[in-house]
Amino acid sequence: MAAPVSTVSNHVVSVLVDAALAAGADPRRIARLLGVDHTQLLDRAVRVPTADVTRLWALLYEVAGTEAGALAAEHAEHGRLYVWDYLISTAPTLAAGLREAARYNSTICDPRVGLEVVEDGSLLTARYFDLPHRAPYDRLNREFAMVVTARRARAGFGASGIPVRVDFSHPAPRDRRYLERAFGAGNIHFDQSRDALKFLGTAARPNDPFLHAILRRHATEVLAAGGPERAWLEVFRDELRTRLSARTGGTMLDEVARALGLSGRTLQRRLAEQGTTWRAELETVRRDLAITLLCERSDSVRSIAVQLGYRDHRVLARAFRRWTGSAPADFRRAQSN
Known part of the structure; x- marks a missing residue:
């Protein structure tokens, strides 16, 4: 390599x-x-x-x-x-x-x-x-x-x-x-x-x-x-996961940007330089956290939606079906069998 x-x-x-x-x-x-x-x-x-x-x-x-x-x-x-x-x-x-x-x-x-x-x-x-x-x-x-x-x-x-x-x-x-x-x-x-x-x-x-x-x-x-190091993009993703798991109110992008010492605009520019976007990264982290919460905890789908920053659990349900092909409740039952 x-x-x-x-x-x-x-x-x-x-x-x-x-x-x-x-x-x-x-x-x-x-x-x-x-x-x-x-x-x-x-x-x-x-x-x-x-x-x-x-x-x-x-x-x-x-x-x-x-x-x-x-x-x-x-x-x-x-x-x-x-x-x-x-x-x-x-x-x-x-x-x-x-x-x-x-x-x-x-x-x-x-x-x-x-x-x-x-x-x-x-x-x-x-x-x-x-x-x-x-x-x-x-x-x-x-x-x-x-x-x-x-x-x-x-x-x-x-x-x-x-x-x-x-x-x-x-x-x-x-x-x-x-x-x-x-x-x-x-x-x-x-x-x-x-x-x-x-x-x-x-x-x-x-x-x-x-x-x-x-x-x-x-x-x-x-x-x-030689291989990829724990670079800036990983640091960003860790911070995004942390903020998503412990919502403090306010705009998520601005919260993450402040934690990294950046403005919101600079954060989006740096993501573009890494070949990704805020929306794509947020989607990925939400998907991973949703799967983890459904598999490891008994929180309701409505509660998980709130934790992931969705205003409505039906929005999470549609996104989850897009990610996995299954509804959240069906996915949870399949994992527990």
Whole structure:
């Protein structure tokens, strides 16, 4: 099983969170944004929806400005990106290391992100493409990815790992000096067709082939173990179930939105980004709770209808027949036999 599309590794997200905190972001705001406390990101099985990562980049842009990508890269010390870091730095050649990074890029990135490595004589080029975040935050992500990759190349191969040219597809910032410092090089170009790092020569180093094989095997296992995490949508559904089971009056949507630190409109927008709607989610939770209450408790259908927020038990009866093909009372009798 490959890492799920439209998710990003917790290792990258934890780096972005650290950068946001260092820039003065409120940790409670980060927790609301991600649907979990940032300390839970230490669980290496967690992958975060790319839509949430875009919102995290938006927060970084808000607190750190146009240099947020390079700032985040400063928090990505060697090892923070787990096995991916060591695939580059333990390879026998820079070309081999970058190819391994490309092959296992989805251990840290959204699997849609591409990285290709091209050798042309003495010139070695690593090109990124299909970075998924929308403008203006896409440029932050490009700069982060490129700076981190260049730093891993330098960590493994010294001066040979310093790019001789850096190309970005976005326009130049007003002051590019922060990028010159980040790359340790000044030959940086903007408005190019691709985002690319170019290295000179085929840098090589002594390496331990057994260690590298172990790392490669582990990277394969990380990808195979990749699966959906308890993401924002699950947090939302838990809150919806809680509110539905303990009605407090008022509008259900607004109650759930407030509990998640959102406005009603923002809640509906986030549901749309997850490919669902408030109505569909409410219907699903009502169905599941109705079945549970009919099977496990003796409450009347009229009482269950009130608990689920229906004004009339006949509305519940029609919905239940649509869900299961049976009337509530018939379903209960069938389950008790």
